[in-house]
Amino acid sequence: MSNGSGRPRIRAWFYLQVDDVANANSIATDIYKQYKNGPAGDLDRYVVIRASVIRASENSGLERFKIVVPVDAIVLEEKPDDEEFVLDEVEDYFRKIEGVIDVARVVDEENVPEPPHFTQGYINDSEFAQGKKIGITDVTHSGRQYPLSPGSNKWG
Numbered sequence: 028m029s030n031g032s033g034r035p036r037i038r039a040w041f042y043l044q045v046d047d048v049a050n051a052n053s054i055a056t057d058i059y060k061q062y063k064n065g066p067a068g069d070l071d072r073y074v075v076i077r078a079s080v081i082r083a084s085e086n087s088g089l090e091r092f093k094i095v096v097p098v099d100a101i102v103l104e105e106k107p108d109d110e111e112f113v114l115d116e117v118e119d120y121f122r123k124i125e126g127v128i129d130v131a132r133v134v135d136e137e138n139v140p141e142p143p144h145f146t147q148g149y150i151n152d153s154e155f156a157q158g159k160k161i162g163i164t165d166v167t168h169s170g171r172q173y174p175l176s177p178g179s180n181k182w183g
Contacts, residue, residue: 034071034101034102034103034104035101035102035110036099036100036101036102037099037100037101037102037110037111037113037114037134037135038097038098038099038100038134038135038138039097039098039100039111039114039132039133039134039135040095040096040097040098040132040133041095041096041097041098041117041118041121041130041131041132042081042089042092042094042095042130042131042132042133043092043093043094043095043096043121043124043127043129043130044091044092044093044127044128044129044130045093045094045126045127045128046126046127046128047126048093050126051080051093051094052080054094054124054126054127055078055079055080055094055096056078057124058075058078058094058096058121058124059075059077059078062075062117062120063075071101072100072101072113073098073099073100073101073113073114073116073117074098074099074100075096075097075098075117076096076097076098076099077096077097078094078095078096079094079095079096080093080094081093081094081095091129092131096121098114098117100113100114100117101113111134114132114134118130118132147171147172147173148171148172149170149171149172150166150169150170150172151169151170152169154169155168155169156169
């Protein structure tokens with residue numbers, strides 16, 4: 028397994044266009060289920076954070092995309108001149124999914140705040156109730172998680 032803390036990382040958002048918007052939810056669910064614990068044998072190589080069904084505002088230029096998938100990936104030592112090599116690999120996986128007809132990618136150039144531990148978070152009432160139902164106790168209330176996010180948002 029690679030050492031994620033010892034290698035540089037790169038983050039990106041993948042926007043997926045699907046051939047039938049009625050299938051967007053099941054495609055997003057399948058993406059997360061399939062890739063959340065991958066890749067086998069090297070969990071640091073990439074992390075699929077979530078897969079969300081989205082609705083873009085009219086005339087935004089993004090209306091055709093129905094799913095967004097944030098991904099964090101390692102920058103490989105053997106590919107120093109191509110830091111997006113693992114992201115290319117992940118994009119190829121997404122392009123091969125039945126029902127996905129196009130993929131666009133945007134890449135983080137800088138995080139604000141840095142480090143991401145200082146990020147704000149928000150957990151709505153429904154998400155909080157779902158978390159409590161399955162026994163998650165490390166977050167004590169819904170609403171803004173102030174002054175910092177509790178870490179991974181297990182609710183959404």
